[in-house]
Amino acid sequence: MSERSHTAQGPTGRALISRDRGLLWHPYAPLNGPAPYAVAAAAGVRLRLDAADGTVFTPMDAMSSWWSAVHGYRHPVLDTALRNQTEQFSHVMFGGLTHEPAVRLAEELVRITPEPLQHVFFADSGSVSVEVALKLAVQYQGAIGSAHRQKFLALRGAYHGDTFAAMSVCDPVDGMHSAFPSLVAQQYFLPRPPSARLVDGVLVSDPAEVAAWVALLSETAARHAGELAGIIVEPVLQGAGGMYVYAPECLAAARRVSDEHRLLLIFDEIATGFGRTGKLFAAEWAGVAPDVMCVGKALTGGYLTLAAMLCSRAVADAITASPVSALLHGPTFMANPLACAVALAALGLLDSAGWQQQVAGVEKGLTAALAPATDLASVRDVRVLGAVGVVQLKTPVDVPALTRAALEHGVWLRPFRDLVYTMPPYISSPDEVAVIGSGITAAIAQVHG
Numbered sequence: 001m002s003e004r005s006h007t008a009q010g011p012t013g014r015a016l017i018s019r020d021r022g023l024l025w026h027p028y029a030p031l032n033g034p035a036p037y038a039v040a041a042a043a044g045v046r047l048r049l050d051a052a053d054g055t056v057f058t059p060m061d062a063m064s065s066w067w068s069a070v071h072g073y074r075h076p077v078l079d080t081a082l083r084n085q086t087e088q089f090s091h092v093m094f095g096g097l098t099h100e101p102a103v104r105l106a107e108e109l110v111r112i113t114p115e116p117l118q119h120v121f122f123a124d125s126g127s128v129s130v131e132v133a134l135k136l137a138v139q140y141q142g143a144i145g146s147a148h149r150q151k152f153l154a155l156r157g158a159y160h161g162d163t164f165a166a167m168s169v170c171d172p173v174d175g176m177h178s179a180f181p182s183l184v185a186q187q188y189f190l191p192r193p194p195s196a197r198l199v200d201g202v203l204v205s206d207p208a209e210v211a212a213w214v215a216l217l218s219e220t221a222a223r224h225a226g227e228l229a230g231i232i233v234e235p236v237l238q239g240a241g242g243m244y245v246y247a248p249e250c251l252a253a254a255r256r257v258s259d260e261h262r263l264l265l266i267f268d269e270i271a272t273g274f275g276r277t278g279k280l281f282a283a284e285w286a287g288v289a290p291d292v293m294c295v296g297k298a299l300t301g302g303y304l305t306l307a308a309m310l311c312s313r314a315v316a317d318a319i320t321a322s323p324v325s326a327l328l329h330g331p332t333f334m335a336n337p338l339a340c341a342v343a344l345a346a347l348g349l350l351d352s353a354g355w356q357q358q359v360a361g362v363e364k365g366l367t368a369a370l371a372p373a374t375d376l377a378s379v380r381d382v383r384v385l386g387a388v389g390v391v392q393l394k395t396p397v398d399v400p401a402l403t404r405a406a407l408e409h410g411v412w413l414r415p416f417r418d419l420v421y422t423m424p425p426y427i428s429s430p431d432e433v434a435v436i437g438s439g440i441t442a443a444i445a446q447v448h449g
């Protein structure tokens with residue numbers, strides 16, 4: 001990290017924090033919530049943070065800025081891609097215009113995603129891409145003569161975003177539905193699929209539990225088929241709804257049931273996409289291809305906000321042949337050229353840096369470094385899948401205390417509910433992954449015992 005950040009003119013972190021408080025909302029937090037830390041710099045896998053009490057930390061970013069900064073901060077390749085695009089043009093409308101970054105990125109996404117996905121809609125955030133996927137499913141049903149099919153089957157424990165339609169398919173208890181009773185659409189929910197555990201590279205679950213869940217899925221889909229437009233799930237790993245790993249067989253069953261009732265199967269890979277679970281897309285754990293897929297988060301390597309919704313040719317053809325013919329959405333910043341250009345570079349880096357080896361290395365390191373956490377009295381479960389490590393406690397986490405304790409051990413974390421979790425940047429070295437794992441364990445031991 002450069003010395004300049006230490007001597008930069010302007011407000012210190014402490015002063016910034018006090019100006020922030022009461023002025024700015026932070027995610028899911030009250031205006032007068034716990035003081036944030038101020039970021040003075042970020043490079044590689046490290047942040048430089050100023051605390052409200054004046055302490056300076058330079059922790060590893062164990063969160064990859066919420067799944068996104070997989071190549072680390074200030075990556076020269078991504079910085080260059082962005083700079084080059086600013087010298088062409090930074091933004092143009094996408095109505096009636098097109099440009100090379102959008103076309104090339106769409107071609108690349110079609111190339112790397114499961115075979116049936118052939119068409120791309122660029123959205124400006126993950127939540128919006130989910131809105132577009134749900135709209136697409138409803139328009140598709142209308143196009144094939146089932147306009148009355150407008151509801152969705154979703155999973156308890158799901159997280160699909162914070163806009164209204166996306167919220168409606170989030171877990172109905174944790175998903176803030178009760179705060180907006182007349183605005184959040186009523187959907188149908190299945191219990192979480194049975195949990196799975198990674199054993200020698202295979203996700204293992206209880207076959208009897210899987211059979212029971214699949215029977216419930218079949219029965220629920222059959223009962224509501226006349227109303228349902230689609231099934232939406234985060235494949236294999238539910239993220240912000242509980243960091244929960246489930247049996248891939250359930251996705252194969254969802255594929256069969258979707259085909260049987262002409263439902264669209266939507267995979268939300270916004271968190272799981274681009275290698276995070278150890279497969280390029282989590283769908284590959286089940287060998288199942290969806291009709292519709294959403295990607296975001298790591299798409300731009302964490303540089304800019306961009307998401308995409310992809311769909312199959314059959315779905316696109318049906319909509320194109322319908323009287324409406326268009327997909328009814330079009331954000332101002334659709335296919336922003338800077339975001340597309342940096343996304344192309346980030347996808348290139350996945351390949352050139354060898355994401356498989358990177359993610360396998362993080363998985364191995366987290367498995368070893370988090371194992372001692374199993375012995376802590378406060379810990380209920382420890383699980384690792386790909387470059388994701390989760391320690392679930394028996395009680396809710398004391399978030400401010402645990403965050404601070406982890407910083408003292410050199411790690412930036414953002415726990416929620418009873419979950420202390422990490423998804424490190426793919427570029428983390430074995431030593432850095434070990435620091436994250438031991439920092440998590442030490443912080444939990446210190447705060448929760």
Ligand SMILES: *Cc1c(COP(=O)(O)O)cnc(C)c1O
Nearest residue numbers: 125126127159160161239270271
């Ligand atoms: C983060 C996330 C979203 C929402 O994406 P935003 O860019 O925050 O709107 C949707 N689905 C999943 C699975 C996510 O992890």
